[in-house]
Amino acid sequence: xxxxxxxxxxxxxxxxxxxxxxxxxxxxxxxxxxxxxxxxxxxxxxxxxxxxxxxxxxxxxxxxxxxxxxxxxxxxxxxxxxxxxxxxxxxxxxxxxxxxxxxxxxxxxxxxxxxxxxxxxxxxxxxxxxxxxxxxxxxxxxxxxxxxxxxxxxxxxxxxxxxxxxxxxxxxxxxxxxxxxxxxxxxxxxxxxxxxxxxxxxxxxxxxxxxxxxxxxxxxxxxxxxxxxxxxxxxxxxxxxxxxxxxxxxxxxxxxxxxxxxxxxxxxxxxxxxxxxxxxxxxxxxxxxxxxxxxxxxxxxxxxxxxxxxxxxxxxxxxxxxxxxxxxxxxxxxxxxxxxxxxxxxxxxxxxxxxxxxxxxxxxxxxxxxxxxxxxxxxxxxxxxxxxxxxxxxxxxxxxxxxxxxxxxxxxxxxxxxxxxxxxxxxxxxxxxxxxxxxxxxxxxxxxxxxxxxxx
Numbered sequence: 001x002x003x004x005x006x007x008x009x010x011x012x013x014x015x016x017x018x019x020x021x022x023x024x025x026x027x028x029x030x031x032x033x034x035x036x037x038x039x040x041x042x043x044x045x046x047x048x049x050x051x052x053x054x055x056x057x058x059x060x061x062x063x064x065x066x067x068x069x070x071x072x073x074x075x076x077x078x079x080x081x082x083x084x085x086x087x088x089x090x091x092x093x094x095x096x097x098x099x100x101x102x103x104x105x106x107x108x109x110x111x112x113x114x115x116x117x118x119x120x121x122x123x124x125x126x127x128x129x130x131x132x133x134x135x136x137x138x139x140x141x142x143x144x145x146x147x148x149x150x151x152x153x154x155x156x157x158x159x160x161x162x163x164x165x166x167x168x169x170x171x172x173x174x175x176x177x178x179x180x181x182x183x184x185x186x187x188x189x190x191x192x193x194x195x196x197x198x199x200x201x202x203x204x205x206x207x208x209x210x211x212x213x214x215x216x217x218x219x220x221x222x223x224x225x226x227x228x229x230x231x232x233x234x235x236x237x238x239x240x241x242x243x244x245x246x247x248x249x250x251x252x253x254x255x256x257x258x259x260x261x262x263x264x265x266x267x268x269x270x271x272x273x274x275x276x277x278x279x280x281x282x283x284x285x286x287x288x289x290x291x292x293x294x295x296x297x298x299x300x301x302x303x304x305x306x307x308x309x310x311x312x313x314x315x316x317x318x319x320x321x322x323x324x325x326x327x328x329x330x331x332x333x334x335x336x337x338x339x340x341x342x343x344x345x346x347x348x349x350x351x352x353x354x355x356x357x358x359x360x361x362x363x364x365x366x367x368x369x370x371x372x373x374x375x376x377x378x379x380x381x382x383x384x385x386x387x388x389x390x391x392x393x394x395x396x397x398x399x400x401x402x403x404x405x406x407x408x409x410x411x412x413x414x415x416x417x418x419x420x421x422x423x424x425x426x427x428x429x430x431x432x433x434x435x436x437x438x439x440x441x442x443x444x445x446x447x448x449x450x451x452x453x454x455x456x
Contacts, residue, residue, distance in 0.1 A: 002185060004160055007073035007302040008291065008337040016160060018185035024192040027181035028152060031123050034178035035150035039120055043098050046146055052173035054090045057083065060169070064134075067161050072130055073302030073338065075291045078256060086134040090142055092420040093441070097146040100441050103450075111454040118445040120148035121223060122199035127190045127213070128163070129204040129227075130156035130304055131259045136204040136227065137166060139424070139435040141180070147444045149200075150179045152193050156205075157186050158304050191216075198222065200444065204261075207384075207429040225433035225443055228426055229358040230261045230386030233379040234415055235401065236277055237372070237392035238270035245391040246280035252389075252415035254288060254342050257301045258362040261430075262387045262409070262416050266355050267366045268375045274368045278327055278346060281366065285328045285342050292335075303338040303361060312340050312361040319345050319352040319365065330362065350381055358384070372397070376404050385427030389415045 001015040019027075038046070057064065065079040074082075100118070107114040126140040133155060144151050155163025167182035183189050187209070194201070194216050202225040203213055210226045217224065234252070236245050252264040269277045291298035303309055309332055316331070330341030340362055348355050348365035355365050369375045379388055389411035390398045402410040408425040411417070418424055423434035434440050 002157060002160065004071055006070050006337075007304050007306065008070075008339075010306075010336040010338075013070060014161065016164070016184055019183035019189045019192065021192045021195075024152075024183055024189065024196065027178075027183065028123065028193075028196040028198075030178035031150035031152060031181050034176050035120070035123055035148070038145075038150065038176065038179050039148035041148075043101065043146070046148070047094055047098075049170075049174035050090065050094060050142060050146060053170050053175070054087060054094075056169045056173055057090075058087055064162070064165055067165055068133065068159070069301075071161050072133070072159055072304045073291075074256065075298050075301045077297070078301070082132055082134050086138050089135070089138060089420045089436075093142045093146060096438065097143060097441050100438060101147055101445065113450075113452040115450040115452065117448045117450060118147075118442075119448060120144075121444055121446055123150045123152065123196075124200035124202060124444065125152045125154075125193050125196075125198045127154045127193065127201075127203045127205070128156060128159075130158035131256060131261075133159040133162045134166070135418075136435075137163070139440065140202045140225070141166070141170075143441045144202075144444045145175065145180070147441065149444055151181070152196070152198065153180065153182045154185070154190050154193060155182070157184075160184050201225070202433075202435075202443075203227070210431065223433070223443065223446075225435065226426075226431040227261065227424065227435065228386075228429060228431040229360070229384060230263075230426070230430050231265045231356070231358050231382045231384045232262055232387040232389075232415075233266045233268065233382070233405075234264050234389040234391065234411075235369070235372075235375040235379060236267065236269040236273065237390065237394075237397065238272035239393045239397075240273065240391045242273045242277040243280045246277055247284050248391075248413075249415065250281060250284040250288070253364045254285070254300065254362050255416060257303060257340075258342075258364075259304060259360055260416060261360075262418065263360075264364065264389070264415050265359055267364060268369045268378055269366060270375075271368050271370055278344075278366055282327050282344060285344055288342055290333070290339060290341065292339075300339075300342060300362060303340050306338045308361060309338055309340055312343075312359065312363055315352075315354045315357070315359055316343055316345065316363055319348055319354045322349075322352050324348045324352060324354075324365070327366070350378065356382070372401055376401060379405055383429045386430035387411065387415070389413075
């Protein structure tokens with residue numbers, strides 16, 4: 001049995017059974033059989049079940065939000081925001097999938113027609129994350145099902161109840177039981193899934209785990225889609241309204257308690273506005289409210305994984321030992337829950353872990369730079385490449401800077417945002433492949449080239 005704990009109180013919510021190797025093997029067999037029938041269904045039949053799921057999710061918004069808030073420590077308003085955002089993404093997938101799965105005549109001349117058709121991958125696996133379980137789960141589940149695939153789904157062990165709720169609503173909506181299989185457990189259960197003859201693997205999590213999965217599946221040559229970590233930089237130029245920029249970047253740094261792969265993780269500020277910027281940043285940070293145990297209102301929630309508190313503290317202590325100082329001193333709260341108050345450090349540099357390694361929590365380092373060239377060099381000094389941003393009044397300047405950054409997503413005068421219209425993809429240790437956008441639908445399809453001749 002696996003224990004589900006409330007990270008805000010440390011109390012047991014529920015015990016649930018973990019999947020065994022036999023459970024996974026049998027589930028895979030059922031999924032393979034169900035997929036053969038599912039792919040023969042008309043698109044509208046598949047879409048009808050997904051529409052039903054969307055309706056049930058909206059209908060049970062409050063209950064789903066409560067489950068999410070309790071098991072991952074997310075403030076209730078942020079839990080609701082995630083589910084409402086998921087509803088909009090589902091709408092987009094429903095509206096945009098069908099045109100992408102039809103045949104396409106690529107060329108035609110002298111009795112020869114050359115056509116491209118698309119088949120589903122088959123049975124795909126989705127090992128998902130806990131920080132945004134609806135977002136990252138449905139980014140895979142919805143387009144995979146709409147395009148005719150079966151899904152083996154392992155939610156994070158820190159979002160198991162949410163994963164089971166997604167499973168319940170999908171089956172209630174009309175998705176065949178065998179087609180969508182949910183397996184609860186730790187990383188061991190993920191390893192059981194990797195031993196099946198899957199046709200695609202889609203994973204959201206750490207770079208280290210992604211590397212391990214890729215090594216395990218290397219000989220299979222199946223498509224991989226990995227959304228991994230980030231060390232997302234933002235540069236504040238000397239022509240910006242520093243107060244407005246500071247307010248935006250506090251939200252970008254600390255929303256979801258900083259537990260976002262695209263959260264702002266390091267800030268570079270032009271020396272001309274550095275003093276006023278950090279003053280506004282400190283003031284705004286100190287205004288953030290903590291969701292105390294038992295209280296689902298507020299802005300800063302609990303850290304989902306208890307062991308991560310030490311990681312955050314170690315990054316702060318490393319920076320202090322190497323010459324940094326607190327602009328805002330936060331740290332662990334004396335509480336039964338996993339709370340870490342927002343911490344802001346200045347006088348930082350790239351010898352410090354806080355500026356080099358992923359933090360994934362409510363801590364941030366702010367570094368002074370002399371010009372755009374120095375900022376670009378520091379922003380690119382990373383093994384990650386998920387997002388990067390620039391705050392400036394000058395669009396041409398922003399385009400020039402962002403064009404030099406090796407990152408899958410770039411922002412001008414905004415940060416920490418994802419759009420279903422655009423591909424979500426990482427470079428270097430931030431991942432491979434794309435979710436969202438048309439690319440995120442095509443990720444679940446394999447092309448077939450047809451050479452059709454009337455001459456023989």
